[in-house]
């Protein structure tokens with residue numbers, strides 16, 4: 051190890067080992083405090099003049115970015131560059147400095163808020179412009195305060211993305227061809243960022259101690275997504291030669307236990323492109339279509355027509371097969387400006403998932419209308435489910451709303467312990483349930499899934515979580531209603547066998563996990579899966595549950611043997 055080599059410990063979030071130069075994502079621009087003024091001894095005119103200088107630099111940078119791309123992207127960047135020179139915005143900001151003596155960054159923030167509000171009030175396509183105003187505001191404020199421009203820096207080579215935190219909206223736009231790995235200072239192993247890294251198939255390590263201080267742009271990093279470490283400036287020769295993860299088993303297109311019991315292996319997807327990839331990977335259907343990507347990064351909800359087009363593209367990729375569409379799961383990690391109260395201290399326990407429909411019933415109705423229209427003629431067998439359901443009333447109301455749109459196979463996600471405990475009455479009217487083990491673990495263990503500090507509690511092998519899965523499956527079996535599992539737990543081949551043994555009717559995983567899960571399932575009979583489930587349920591701790599299950603199952607190459 052060279053003198054400057056540092057190994058930073060973190061949490062493994064997506065497997066594989068790779069290396070590349072670091073590219074740091076700047077921290078988000080924060081609102082400058084209200085009421086901060088140029089000191090009485092300061093030069094107000096000079097402070098005001100800095101706004102024009104910053105606006106020139108921001109405009110020039112955006113125009114340079116525009117010149118590097120083509121088509122729609124170029125037009126969008128040129129339009130954004132024009133906003134950076136907008137006289138109404140700049141004059142108002144200057145006036146606030148000259149007359150109110152506000153510091154320039156605060157003046158720009160306030161002036162931009164008025165312009166954005168004006169666009170919002172005009173509605174329709176104008177409202178979309180408010181998003182660009184906010185983008186320009188952030189860039190000018192960053193420049194005025196001597197910080198790097200916000201957002202993903204333009205980069206024409208492969209890199210390891212290094213971030214304090216990665217918003218799901220940004221994570222979803224990452225270019226697989228360039229991003230070799232993702233490393234974040236915060237986040238837990240089932241945060242949405244980790245899920246996105248795994249579906250991109252790139253190694254990721256989250257909650258890395260000392261990351262921001264130790265890593266500079268261009269530093270070579272070795273990212274070990276299995277061990278959960280990041281080596282900064284490795285010695286020559288320590289960089290892994292093979293950048294791709296080792297070859298995983300390929301999925302043959304049908305999930306079967308060793309004795310031939312069919313357990314459909316479905317895919318989790320978030321976009322039409324992912325649906326096509328899932329179809330190419332042989333998925334037997336889609337068990338979880340996360341619809342958030344149609345809503346993220348926008349200032350207004352997409353129109354019904356726009357939603358129909360996106361949903362239809364997903365459904366058509368699975369004509370003749372089942373597609374489970376989940377309605378919008380905003381809140382917690384996925385904060386939409388038009389839907390979510392940003393003042394919540396504890397958003398994971400606040401208005402998220404189905405709860406947002408109380409204040410915005412039209413948004414849910416529009417989404418269901420769009421799903422129904424997209425389903426019509428798509429050839430897919432469309433099921434619809436709601437996220438974050440906690441009570442029987444919520445579930446019944448959702449089923450009724452679906453029925454009103456002609457969507458007859460309506461169910462819920464079971465990801466809140468209360469829903470698991472009342473799964474029986476829920477499944478009297480709901481046609482199916484899908485256990486979301488990511489959130490079910492978070493809420494059962496009271497361990498925020500986005501916090502690395504409580505990651506050891508966030509373990510779906512915890513017997514308390516398994517008990518709730520067992521209750522839900524038993525409620526489904528008693529009523530002849532299918533209960534599937536769509537959380538990350540199903541990706542662990544041994545846990546997949548346990549889930550089947552507990553009564554899961556199907557499993558839904560990211561497309562690149564279909565092969566390993568199928569291989570894990572194929573080594574055990576249904577009886578062995580049941581024995582493994584019983585052994586895990588009887589264990590007092592997560593580790594002993596895992597070991598007990600492994601002991602009850604024939605060994606498989608895909609098992610995760612170390613904790």
Ligand SMILES: C=C(OP(=O)(O)O)C(=O)O
Pocket residue numbers: 338340379465485486487488489490536537538
């Ligand atoms: C599948 C789940 O949903 P998400 O990860 O999107 O919250 C879950 O909570 O397990």
Ligand SMILES: [Mg+2]
Pocket residue numbers: 437465486488489
């Ligand atoms: Mg969830």
